[in-house]
Amino acid sequence: MELEKILKEFKNIEPRAEFSKISRATILATTRTPKKTWAQILWPSLRFSSGALITGFLIVIIVGAFSTGINSRVPLASLDPITLKAEAEAIDIQIQLTALGYDNPLQVINDTSTPSGVSIKKVAKIIPTEIKTEEGKETTVIETEPVITIEEALEVLVK
Amino acid sequence: MLDGEKSIIEDAVGGEASAFGALYDHYQPMIYRFVLVKVGHREEAEDLTHQVFLSAWQNIHGYKDMGFPFSSWLYKIARNAVVDFYRSNKEATSIEQVNPEFFAVPAAMQLGMDKIFEIDKVRQAIKNLDPIYQDVIMMRFVEDLPIREVAQALDKSEGAIKLIQHRAMKKLKEILI
Numbered sequence: 001m002e003l004e005k006i007l008k009e010f011k012n013i014e015p016r017a018e019f020s021k022i023s024r025a026t027i028l029a030t031t032r033t034p035k036k037t038w039a040q041i042l043w044p045s046l047r048f049s050s051g052a053l054i055t056g057f058l059i060v061i062i063v064g065a066f067s068t069g070i071n072s073r074v075p076l077a078s079l080d081p082i083t084l085k086a087e088a089e090a091i092d093i094q095i096q097l098t099a100l101g102y103d104n105p106l107q108v109i110n111d112t113s114t115p116s117g118v119s120i121k122k123v124a125k126i127i128p129t130e131i132k133t134e135e136g137k138e139t140t141v142i143e144t145e146p147v148i149t150i151e152e153a154l155e156v157l158v159k
Numbered sequence: 160m161l162d163g164e165k166s167i168i169e170d171a172v173g174g175e176a177s178a179f180g181a182l183y184d185h186y187q188p189m190i191y192r193f194v195l196v197k198v199g200h201r202e203e204a205e206d207l208t209h210q211v212f213l214s215a216w217q218n219i220h221g222y223k224d225m226g227f228p229f230s231s232w233l234y235k236i237a238r239n240a241v242v243d244f245y246r247s248n249k250e251a252t253s254i255e256q257v258n259p260e261f262f263a264v265p266a267a268m269q270l271g272m273d274k275i276f277e278i279d280k281v282r283q284a285i286k287n288l289d290p291i292y293q294d295v296i297m298m299r300f301v302e303d304l305p306i307r308e309v310a311q312a313l314d315k316s317e318g319a320i321k322l323i324q325h326r327a328m329k330k331l332k333e334i335l336i
Binding site for chain 2: 015
């Protein structure tokens with residue numbers, strides 16, 4: 001048997017004419033899918049990635065808010081308002097107002113008071129003296145000599 | 160190859176149905192034979208051939224002429240269709256189940272029954288070969304395609320096709336003896 005010759009006879013194998021006619025008509029009647037643009041190809045993946053990004057962002061926001069809410073309920077001794085107020089009142093603050101006047105001896109006002117009662121009550125002449133503190137360090141302070149009130153000092157400055 | 164095939168393909172790519180109809184008329188019997196030898200059943204071969212050309216029509220806007228024949232593109236679609244067919248129908252078709260009616264009636268009348276049985280015997284032997292051997296035998300000896308075109312359709316080098324062809328024929332002869 002000549003194999004190659006028999007193989008050539010395979011060309012006699014043909015589809016049924018009826019099938020070919022119906023198949024051809026069906027295919028050509030089918031509307032073609034339009035060619036996809038780059039935007040159409042990329043859009044599904046972009047949609048997914050942007051959705052994932054927004055979801056992740058929201059999760060971070062929600063978790064962050066939740067953890068902040070938990071932390072705000074934790075009682076901290078250092079943030080207790082009563083303690084804070086007591087500490088603030090106990091602080092000895094020295095407020096020094098300078099340059100009340102330029103051409104008179106009333107140049108420095110020293111006032112020592114608690115924060116709750118800060119007020120300037122004395123106008124002083126500069127009389128620096130050195131005193132020793134409890135630790136033995138020498139500190140220059142200004143002795144105040146009650147001479148006039150603040151209103152009087154301001155009047156002097158205005159003139 | 161079809162006369163004026165290049166311009167016909169261009170028209171078909173542009174969406175002209177009559178141009179694609181001309182391509183269908185020319186290439187459909189070739190694809191049908193190719194599929195039939197692989198699947199064995201006439202009805203299945205018809206269904207797959209229909210799917211191949213439907214897919215070709217749906218995707219022809221993406222076809223680019225790279226200097227290779229249009230048939231190589233159709234063969235690629237047909238091979239994928241056959242692979243999908245066997246993937247979804249895992250039960251392989253038995254050779255005994257083959258319907259002998261796959262010859263067109265006029266052709267069968269011309270050939271005579273002895274010739275038909277001889278051809279069927281070879282066809283069954285081909286079906287026992289590896290798919291790549293089947294492809295090369297069908298393209299080279301049935302359709303008379305040049306080696307270059309077969310190489311393009313099967314994504315192999317021309318040297319590889321020559322080697323496969325030699326091995327396929329050797330194996331086929333061994334089965335038929």
